[in-house]
Amino acid sequence: MAAGGDDLRPLRLPADSLFLGFDCSTQSLKATVLDADLTVVAADSVHFDSDLPHYGTDGGVLRDPAERGRIVSPPLMWAEALDLLLGRFAARADLRRVAAVSGSAQQHGSVYWARDAAASLAALDPARPLAPQLAGALAAPEAPVWMDSSTAAQCREVEAAMGGAARLAAVTGCRAHERCTGPQIRKVYQTRPAVYDATERVSLVSSFMASLLIGAYACIDETDGAGMNLMDISTRQLRQDALQATAPNLEEKIGRLAPAHEVPRKISPYFVQRFQFASSCLVVQWSGDNPNSLAGLTLSSPGDLAISLGTSDTVFGITDSPEPSLEGNILPNPIDPKTFMVMLCYKNGSLTREDIRNRYAERSWDVFNRLLEATTPLNGGKLGFYYKEHEILPPLPVGYHRYVVKNLSSGSLDQMVEHEFDEFDHPSEVRAIIEGQFLSMRGHAERCGLPVPPKRIIATGGASSNTLILKSMASIFGCPVYTSQRSGMCRAYSSPLNNVLVPVSINSASLGAALRAAHGWLCNQQGEFVPFSCVYSGRSERTSLSMKLAVPFVDDEKNIELLNNYTLLVKKRLEIEQKLIKRFGQRE
């Protein structure tokens, strides 16, 4: 077996093989295909709202008008998206070449399988689409997703039973956040006991999708499993006390947890017959979208910080000595069993930026960017706190709050004062949301022990295509910002187009899943775990994995002075957050 380290020579992947990675995120199902040289040869996506309008989702989710904060998605929509995307690939390419498949999915969401669902999964008819065959296999037609914030009562109960929020965070990797799967399951048990009783197995979105592919219940992987408040972060096993604090008979409903690199099974006959996969095609454990992004960005240096600007905004890095906190999440690193991933998650990401764009910038990113450029860094002390959704960090309900901070030039927090404001001029609103989000990320990242200032930031997610947004990120964090190649040309691999370059957009989570598929294939071939870098080492510069510098950071006098002023604004912002929590918040 190869030893660890970056100078590893890559292990050979079979010539002509392909590796398929999915990302079942909040708004879409995306897929990336890599060849044996790790070049992206195809990418595609199904957008839930527009491609599957019959599910009636908005941004991929359904909001319950009868219960504030209850946000769900239909699992059958994800199954139908899988069918649709594979149908498109099968029409263009020879899926027999796919040696392994893996995937990524939004974290925390829970799917409730009915009794005997395993039998339905094993007996799918390849002549018929997937979704209608699964309708009877679900104990509930809807899955609560990560955006749900209706479990505050269950969070308090679980924390109390586990000896408090800090202890729960120390043993499971995070306190009980509303989106965590344990409190979500407890709510189903308490409020819909018939659904809970009828449930044979609870899957996360990741293991639900893997179950479809293997035609049996797939294990929850240890990385995504850390977002449940049920797994011991040190032993990576379910904890009896946490299971008991959540719901009865839960252990059998969750099943065994497995490492992210485990190769559970071969692809099921349904996919072999319907889409012509080889029956030898391996299905590698699916995991969460943030862990897969970590893999796709090949994040391996503790000085690097990744910031994902998707539906949620997340900030993450790696460490070998994680410090549990009340704000962040600690997860096992999906590609290195010896280290951990530390992550912050914001619910007000892209959809809230879009709301400000729609209100103040004519619904256009071009206008938004023009307004951003028309304002100066620091925004004249204007600070915005925009919560279109009930926020996780800080825990605050829906509401927009605006302040103007005076005396920033005094250089002292004591002399700075703030005044509440109703609404800023349009350009200032635009700068206030962008600067506000990054000031918050910097302040909270520092409190969770993430590297601040980082050596560099690697930005990903939909909004990372906006260089002006990244420019603000670089000034506030005081470091250069890199992006993975978000888009580029790839060789078409269907026969009439062979070797013709076609444009694709590359998503880091599905790219990470495709790399994890290749890694799982190698682990299976070697009969043991091999370091993840064996997949890409020595060839990342030549492939779709290479990073490019999006915004440099020059540490001249002007930029350092600006950075120092941002440091003061970070402190002021955290102070105002505390005041807002006292006024509106529901938690300590």
Ligand code: ADP
């Ligand atoms: P997810 O994977 O969570 O479904 P994505 O990472 O695909 O989401 O990001 C989608 C978001 O990207 C959209 O909601 C949109 O607001 C944002 N986005 C796309 N282009 C831009 C842009 N030029 N500037 C800012 N945000 C953008």
Ligand code: XUL
């Ligand atoms: C992470 C989280 C979100 C989802 C959305 O804890 O809840 O980032 O994974 O994709």
